[in-house]
Amino acid sequence: MTPLDRLGRPLRNLRLSVTDRCNLRCQYCMPEEEYVWLPREDLLHFEEMSRLVDAFTGCGVDKVRLTGGEPLLRRDLPTLVSLLSAKPALRDLAMTTNGILLAGHAGALRRAGLHRVTVSLDTLRPDRFKALTRQDALDSVLSGIRAARETFGSLKLDTVVIRGVNDDEIVSLLEFARAEGAELRYIEYMDVGGATHWSMDKVVSRPEILDRIARARGLVEPVAEETSAPADRFRLADGTTFGIISSTTDPFCRSCDRSRVTADGMWYLCLYASAGIDLRRPLRDGRSLADIAALVESVWQGRTDRGAETRLTVRDRRPFVPVSALRANPHLEMHTRGG
Numbered sequence: 175m176t177p178l179d180r181l182g183r184p185l186r187n188l189r190l191s192v193t194d195r196c197n198l199r200c201q202y203c204m205p206e207e208e209y210v211w212l213p214r215e216d217l218l219h220f221e222e223m224s225r226l227v228d229a230f231t232g233c234g235v236d237k238v239r240l241t242g243g244e245p246l247l248r249r250d251l252p253t254l255v256s257l258l259s260a261k262p263a264l265r266d267l268a269m270t271t272n273g274i275l276l277a278g279h280a281g282a283l284r285r286a287g288l289h290r291v292t293v294s295l296d297t298l299r300p301d302r303f304k305a306l307t308r309q310d311a312l313d314s315v316l317s318g319i320r321a322a323r324e325t326f327g328s329l330k331l332d333t334v335v336i337r338g339v340n341d342d343e344i345v346s347l348l349e350f351a352r353a354e355g356a357e358l359r360y361i362e363y364m365d366v367g368g369a370t371h372w373s374m375d376k377v378v379s380r381p382e383i384l385d386r387i388a389r390a391r392g393l394v395e396p397v398a399e400e401t402s403a404p405a406d407r408f409r410l411a412d413g414t415t416f417g418i419i420s421s422t423t424d425p426f427c428r429s430c431d432r433s434r435v436t437a438d439g440m441w442y443l444c445l446y447a448s449a450g451i452d453l454r455r456p457l458r459d460g461r462s463l464a465d466i467a468a469l470v471e472s473v474w475q476g477r478t479d480r481g482a483e484t485r486l487t488v489r490d491r492r493p494f495v496p497v498s499a500l501r502a503n504p505h506l507e508m509h510t511r512g513g
C-alpha cells in the first residue's frame with residue numbers, strides 16, 4: 175500500500191541517518207565550535223533500524239539512503255547494510271559520505287550489498303578543503319572516490335556551491351568528475367538548520383551555474399526524463415552529464431517523496447520541519463510492525479509540508495534556525511537530519 179499525502183505525494187524515499195557525529199566541520203553544515211550530540215543510549219540499534227525500514231517499505235518506500243553526520247563513523251556499518259540489502263522491497267540502497275574513511279570500507283560495504291555511493295566533494299584544492307572543513311583531508315577523500323569507483327563501478331559526487339568560497343571551481347569539479355567516471359551534482363546552498371552562516375547572496379543559482387558551464391564548455395542541453403529525483407540533469411556536447419539540485423531558488427517540493435529518520439528514531443516529513451514524530455518509543459515499547467506501519471501511514475496521509483517553497487515567500491531571508499535554538503534542540507541540525 176502506498177499512502178499519499180495531502181498534496182498527492184507518495185512515500186518512496188527514506189534517508190536514514192546512522193549517526194549525528196561527523197569528522198568534518200563543513201562551513202555550510204557544522205560551522206559552530208561546539209555541538210550538542212544525541213544521547214548515545216537513544217541511538218537506534220541496527221535491528222531497530224531494520225525493523226523501521228520494514229515499516230516504511232510496508233508504506234511504499236523502495237529507496238533507502240544511509241547518511242549522517244558521517245555514516246562511516248558508525249561502527250560495523252556493513253552489518254546494517256546486510257540487514258537492509260536482504261529486503262526484497264528495497265530497489266535502491268545508497269549511502270552519502272564525505273569519503274574520508276571510504277577507501278577502507280568500500281569493499282566490505284559492497285560485499286554487504288550496498289548498491290551505490292555518493293561522495294560529497296566541494297573543492298579540489300587542499301588548502302581550501304582545510305578552510306572549508308577544518309580538516310586537512312582532501313587526499314583521503316580522493317582515495318575514497320577512487321576506491322568507490324573501482325569497487326562500485328560508478329559513483330556520484332555532490333558539490334554545494336557557495337559564492338566566494340568554491341564557485342570558481344564549478345568547471346574544474348565537472349572535469350574531475352568526468353575523468354573519474356562520476357556524475358557530479360551541484361547543490362544550491364540551503365538555509366537549513368546548521369547553515370548559520372547562510373545568506374542569499376552566497377547562493378549560486380541553477381541558471382548561473384549553467385551559464386558558467388556553457389561559457390567554458392559550450393552548449394548545455396537538458397536531459398529529458400520523468401522522475402521525482404531532485405536533480406535536473408544536463409548534457410554537454412561531449413556526452414558529459416551532470417545534475418543541479420536547485421533546492422533554494424526553484425524547489426521541488428511538489429514532487430517530494432522523501433522523508434528522514436534521525437539516528438535516534440525521530441521521523442521528519444520535511445528538511446524544514448520544526449518537529450518530528452518519535453518512532454523510537456513505539457519500537458522500544460514493543461509495538462508490532464503493523465502498528466508502526468499504520469502510524470507511518472496515517473502521519474504521511476496528513477503531510478502538507480513544502481518547506482523550501484514556503485521559504486521562497488519569506489522576505490529578508492536569514493538563516494532558518496538561530497544558533498541558540500540549534501543548541502536547545504540538535505534535531506534541528508542538518509547533520510542530525512542527514513541532509
Ligand code: SAM
Nearest residue numbers: 203242243244270271272294363364369512513
Ligand atoms: N557527511 C555526509 C556527507 O557530507 O556527504 C552525509 C551527511 S551530509 C549532512 C549530506 C549532504 O547534505 C551533503 O552532501 C552536504 O553537502 C549536504 N548539505 C549540508 N548542509 C547543506 C547546506 N547548507 N546546503 C546544501 N546542502 C547541504
Ligand code: SF4
Nearest residue numbers: 196198200203243272
Ligand atoms: Fe560536512 Fe557531511 Fe559532516 Fe555536514 S555531515 S559537516 S556536510 S561531512
Ligand code: SF4
Nearest residue numbers: 427430444445481482
Ligand atoms: Fe521535500 Fe521539504 Fe525539501 Fe520541499 S523542503 S523538497 S517538502 S524535504
